Amino acid sequence: xxxxxxxxxxxxxxxxxxxxxxxxxxxxxxxxxxxxxxxxxxxxxxxxxxxxxxxxxxxxxxxxxxxxxxxxxxxxxxxxxxxxxxxxxxxxxxxxxxxxxxxxxxxxxxxxxxxxxxxxxxxxxxxxxxxxxxxxxxxxxxxxxxxxxxxxxxxxxxxxxxxxxxx
Numbered sequence: 255x256x257x258x259x260x261x262x263x264x265x266x267x268x269x270x271x272x273x274x275x276x277x278x279x280x281x282x283x284x285x286x287x288x289x290x291x292x293x294x295x296x297x298x299x300x301x302x303x304x305x306x307x308x309x310x311x312x313x314x315x316x317x318x319x320x321x322x323x324x325x326x327x328x329x330x331x332x333x334x335x336x337x338x339x340x341x342x343x344x345x346x347x348x349x350x351x352x353x354x355x356x357x358x359x360x361x362x363x364x365x366x367x368x369x370x371x372x373x374x375x376x377x378x379x380x381x382x383x384x385x386x387x388x389x390x391x392x393x394x395x396x397x398x399x400x401x402x403x404x405x406x407x408x409x410x411x412x413x414x415x416x417x418x419x420x421x
Contacts, residue, residue, distance in 0.1 A: 278378015
């Protein structure tokens with residue numbers, strides 16, 4: 255099945271890309287007097303965590319593939335891990351589009367700090383949000399494909415044999 259191979263590669267590629275979360279940078283604020291501060295980069299930690307969990311879940315799913323239930327459940331676990339990174343990175347990206355900054359520890363948005371501060375934005379969150387979204391969709395598609403068409407079913411799980419009359 256060509257589509258299953260493509261979905262596997264997309265999901266695994268996104269999981270591996272998520273492991274590069276620490277390279278995504280952090281938001282840095284530099285004050286006019288030279289002092290600076292950075293955020294905790296929680297989106298980077300969430301990306302790495304999501305990548306590790308998704309990679310482990312997809313590895314289990316792909317190695318147990320002749321079965322149906324366990325691979326489908328682990329693919330759903332991978333989709334949930336990707337979903338965490340979509341949420342965390344997506345919050346950051348959405349806040350930046352609004353001209354605000356999301357503070358994870360405080361759980362609130364802050365407006366632009368003003369002319370005293372220069373804000374340097376990280377490059378990573380938009381890319382990790384898109385990669386996590388693609389990985390989540392591919393993992394969900396794999397789970398649905400595996401539940402709909404189990405391996406070893408000669409007609410692809412379409413159910414046409416159930417309608418055949420005995421001869």
